[in-house]
Amino acid sequence: MPTIEIDGKIITVESGLNVIQAADRLGIHIPRFCYHPGLSAAGSCRMCMVEIEKIPKLQTACTTPVHDGMVVRTDTEAVQDARRSILEYLLINHPIDCPICDKSGECLLQDYYTDYARYTSRFLETRWRKRKVFILGPTIVMDEERCVLCSRCVRFFEEVSGVRRLGIFQRGAEAYLSTYPGEVLQDRYCGNIVDICPVGALTDRDFRFNQRVWMLKQGHSVCPYCARGCNIIVDFNEKSDIQVNDRRVYRFRPRPNPMVNRYWMCDVGRYGYKHLDAAERIREPLLREGKRLTPVGWDRVIKRAALRIRETLASTGPKGVGVLVHPTVSCETTLAVRELFVEQLKIRNVSTGFPVDPAGFEDEVLIRRDSAPNRRGLEMIGLVPKGEEVPAEKLAADWAEGRIQLLYVLGDDPVRFQHPEAPSPIRAGEGILILQKTTAGPEDEHARMVLPAAMPAEEDGTFVNFEGRVQHFDAALAPLGEALPACEILQRLGEALKVEIHPECWRLGQETWAPSSSS
Amino acid sequence: MQQILPKKEVKKLLGRYPNKDAALMPLLRAIQMKEGYISKEAEQYAAAILELHPSRVREVVAFYSMFREKPEGKHLILVCESISCALLGSETILEHLKKRLGIGIGETTADQHFTLETAECLACCDQAPAVMINDELFGPVTPEELDRILEEKQKAVDSGQ
Secondary structure: OOEEEEOOEEEEOOOOOEHHHHHHHHOOOOOOOOOOOOOOOOOOOOOOEEEEOOOOOOEEOOOOEOOOOOEEEOOOHHHHHHHHHHHHHHOOOOOOOHHHOOOOOOOHHHHHHHHHOOOOOOOOOOOOOOOOOEEOOOOEEEOOOOOOOOOHHHHHHHHHHOOOOOEEEOOHHHOEEEOOOOOOOOOOOOHHHHHHOOOOOEEEOOOOOOOOHHHOEEEEEEOOOOOOOOEEEEEEEOOOOOOOOOOEEEEEEEOOEOOOOEOOOOHHHHHHHHHHHOOOEOOOOEEEEOOEEEEOOHHHHHHHHHHHHHHHHHHHOHHHEEEEEOOOOOHHHHHHHHHHHHHHOOOOEEEOOOOOOOOOOOOOOOOOOOOOOOHHHHHHHOOOOOOOOOOHHHHHHHHHOOOOOEEEEEOOOHHHHHOOOOOOOOOOOOOEEEEEEOEOOHHHHHOOEEEEEOOHHHOOEEEEOOOOOEEEEOOOOOOOOOOEOHHHHHHHHHHHOOOOOOOOOOOOOHHHHHHHHOO | OOOOOOHHHHHHHHOOOOOHHHHHHHHHHHHHHHHOOOOHHHHHHHHHHHOOOHHHHHHHHHHOOOOOOOOOOOEEEEEEOOHHHHHOOHHHHHHHHHHHHOOOOOOEOOOOOEEEEEEOOOOOHHHOOOEEEOOEEEOOOOHHHHHHHHHHHHHHHHHHO
16 A cells, blocks of 8 residues: 655555546646546546656656655646646647637636636647537537547547447547547437536537536436436526526536446436426326316315325225335335325335336446336335235226226336336226326326426435445425425325324434345 | 458468557558558458457558558659758659649549659658659659659559559
8 A cells, every 4th residue: 555645745545546546535636638537547638747756757647656655746836837838739729719618617628727828829820720510429519629639538438338439530730539430429328428528529419508507506416217326416597597487407417426327327317307397397286177187286186185085095995095106206205105105094005116127228337227216215115014015017907997996106107207108007097096296197187186296306315226225315406386395295195184194204214224124 | 341351361460469459550551552542441341350449440540641541543652841852852853743743742643653742751861852652762863863763663554554
């Protein structure tokens, strides 16, 4: 375990680490373009030059392994001079079009420019002109003039997503980034190259020109689109200048977590942000009056739901009521469901959702075949004792064929969550269908009531991913319209049912996991 | 896919290196010797042999100016433009060749016999101005001498046909 000194601070790290990694651990930021912690070190941009005692010339911190007794200085006059030179060189042909560049505000070149660059250019020559709008693929657009040829994107496809989809062709000032001639850039992980591009060369055609990054607020959450549970950052506006009094989510970005998603996320999850503000989101509580679902406000819909549940229980007993919980709801919601419906109302027709779609896509990188974020959590909590669960297909059939008079469905079907065109497994029935979910679907036409629930990014919750990793998240932003967090809906329903449930029954504790952790 | 080089030759070439991708440059050179240039098909052929993505092969082909990306004439004429040759009249030589062949720099004559290119130092400053035709070095050359050399080359091509 070598011990090294960087800018007077001492740190002991495992051998094999490079100087830049050791510095990162100390919180010392060494400027870099080509180095990224999730990729191999290329050592090509020369921005991370540092002074190391007993070595006469400056060294690149990203490719120099630490050794015991090493003394590194990252901010001497010589180092700053080297950075200035590199920046001057990178800026020879750079358009400096920050005012119209999407990366502006989160651009390394811009940041370092303010720190180290020569503000007055020494160049009299006109700069090179290159392709300004070069469409690489359906999601990515390239601005060749802004590219600093760091090769992060080339290495990303080669090392992370698995197929080398990009190359840097030609040489010197003529060099440019492109796909192989004739190929279109398509990949399930394309969006990541926009995140890791240190400049504004690669931009996302979806986010492009939509919002300045410094106008965005950030919240943290967990991606709800598959069983991996990638950690994400939610970028949104509470109020935009265009639509006053309305919030808008602009993008999801991966939040580094070495145990789950490292630095990456897939495009399905990334563009899943659109779901939050989608026109299909249910914005207010709906009650069927005559033939149409009509917005009625929470009080009325909760009272009506409680009344119907009471009536059904009185006439048929718990047998006549079914509860279907999709594995898109959080562990907290699951606990609240267990407390309210199973423990208090003694309902045993309880199911934890339809099985995983065997035709779903899965790969070695991140994407899981199971598109539900919390199947493992539901299994681990267990709504009913093990072995007593009702298969979702049976529950749906019992409902459609009239053996169940009231069906309460919580959460969104994970398959339809991703493929809205897929048919709904819940058919029409004679009885009362109550849906508590985020997004409109074909089953709504059979429903008596639709209760708008918050999306995962809009509520506090916990998901357990396919590996059994328990991941808690706080609400990143307020729910859309009148939607409420699922637990709060259940709490209101409990009050209306006059059932005494512990006000914080959904609080996760050690005992939550105890019964099934041995299985 | 079309086999550009005999399998035996490829095998021998790969055997000289500890890992496959190290053979990229020699393989491309062998292809260029055979075909005169590196076509898109050749890039894919090399990529398949070395288990690389074609974009990696293309990076190397595009980086080195001596890997040629389009078909050349039977004779590639390189005129040195570096300092010694420039001082001793490479400009006159180049102009003479342009006029005689009726083509510009980087172009090939209609009969596909000659391609004209400029070059950085040919490592032959003592014989400036120097010209290289395929692998053969000439210098110091005068316009008259070049005319004689080109006629010879032309004859060789004609008799070969």
